[in-house]
Amino acid sequence: MEIFIEPIGRLVNEFSKLPGVGKKTAQRYAYKIIDMPEAEARAFAEAILGVKKKVRYCKICGNFTEEETCAVCRTREKGVICVVKEPKDVAAIEKLREFKGVYHVLHGVIDPLAGVGPNDIRIRELLARIQNDEVQEVIIATNPDVSGDATAMYIAKLIKPLGVKVTRLAHGIPVGSEIEYTDEVTLTRAFVERNPL
Secondary structure (H helix, E strand, O other), rough: OOOHHHHHHHHHHOOOOOOOOOOHHHHHHHHHHHHHHHHHHHHHHHHHHHHHHHHHEEEOOOEEOOOOOOHHHOOOOOOOEEEOOHHHHHHHHHHOOOOOOOEEEEEOEEHHHOEOOOOOOHHHHHHHHHHOOOOEEEEOOOOHHHHHHHHHHHHHHHHHOOOOEEOOOOOOOOOOOOHHHHHHHHHHHHHOOOOOO
């Protein structure tokens, strides 16, 4: 016997395809949709369809935009480029309101085990930007893991001969944490990448 009637089962199945959503959470979402007034459910569905129709990638940086180029690429100085793995990383950095340069979204990182090589992400586009614009610095802000580090080193190796400064976001002990609870890899990296006072 089926647990759900077909429309509910289909909705649960679709919600469970989202990252981090298990079957129980998917069921809660489905029941919430069922309990919504029809106008709210319609607005929810229209928001999903609207984002699929209107959102695209900026032709310059690869971030999300509704227009051909994003507002950051249209309005900011292009002398410093921050390289990130995906658009959600841009959103995280923008929340800080500290970075005043532009971005370059790779849409992935080099990961040989997953079959992702340098030609599968937007490295060529980054090199073209550096050669066409007056770039003084490239900040590599990929995740501090094996794939992120490999990608950062590969990109740095390509950019340094062009005479452009290449930096990497600092890694180490998070602010507010205690040394005794810090894992060995993080603590080692904090020692290696220590800064003078």
